[in-house]
Amino acid sequence: MVDEMNREFEVLGKEDPPAYYMDYMVNETRSASFAASLGSLTNSFPNNQRNAIVTIRVGDYKRDHTHKSDDNMYGYGSSYGGSEYLPLDNNEKAIQFAFWKLTKAGYQSAEKTYKKLDFDNDTIETADFSKEISEIYLEKDNNIVAQVDTQYWEDIVIDVSRIFLSNESIIDASVSVNLSADRHFFIQLKVHN
């Protein structure tokens, strides 16, 4: 992640318009889900996934590609090149390729928007992106899903959902358990202007 980001920032920082801020984010979710309906198990499976997002901002802090954005649905400010699932086996090449794709799409989207903006007749004084302190924070992994007792949770959802069979008017009853251990990885690079 770090190598690819450094490489991309070096290249895109020299483009027109230049990328002045970039962050790479990975959300890794390890989860276990159990569900039962009226005393019968309907779902019991583990699920692991990693999802990557890249944010690129082009121009500068005062005026970037989000300058006249009026979209509060999908985020205010970041260029959005979509997201990608990442391999779970730490395959370096595959991870690098996913970030390359996202970075390319993010830059192209931001560049297109930036070039349509008319800064000459602009009256907006507010900056588009705030300068904030870069923090270093490394939290220990405490994976509750790694030690999950499948039989215990299957028994819980089956036994609790079975209670509803005692009433003939009940037409639907389910009990579900979802356990998740998320890891959030975040790195950023910026120009100090």
Next chain:
Amino acid sequence: MIQSKNAAFISINASIRADDKTSIPLYKTYFAFDPEGLPSKEELIREATSIIAMLEELKSAPIAELYSGPAILHPGASGVFFHEIFGHRIEGHRLKSETDGQTFKEKVEEQILPEMLSVQADPTLRNFKNQDLIGYYSFDYEGVKARKVNVVENGKLQTFLMSRSPLEEIDHSNGHGRAQPGMPPVSRQSNMIVSSTETIPLDELRNGLIQECRKQGLEYGYYFVDVTGGFKQTSRFNLMLLTSPLLTFIEYI
């Protein structure tokens, strides 16, 4: 930056066929950071039994008529109400959108709530009265350290919840840039704490509701106990708030 967050949920959902052949649902959800914080099987069985008893009562309960008049909210229902109707309007990024209602734009330092009310957004609070709080985090999705924000003090608006998208008079984030998986961050709420310098016991509040109904010549008022999660629309053109009551009592005079 690497953050870790565990979450454990249990959800019980049940529906009963009512006398008028409609389907009436009830839900109960539990959350804790660690599975050990979840209720035991015995507690869950007791909860399932009480859901059945409540559904049995709702089976023959009358359908609510169109109503305009006083109502009171139980804490669970008022939490959803406050989050939807007030909380989304103090999310800073919305004020940059011309299509947004911008309810509190240019209202900083103005009285927007009764003087007895204060509102904080506090992502640093991990639990409250033995209940784990899902709005807890150490850093937001833009890498900014989480912090407690006094949004309203004694009814006066102090600031907005900010991501790294500045407003005219607020040029920094206050650690509320948040994102749902796969989406870029915007300013969003964390744990919202609403406090009041004046509190009234529930019995007194229900009595007050009855008195108010009497004054207005109404036969009854509503006491909303539980609602489904809400949906809001802060746009200046559309509907404002949608939520479905799950359990409501009618307070007859």
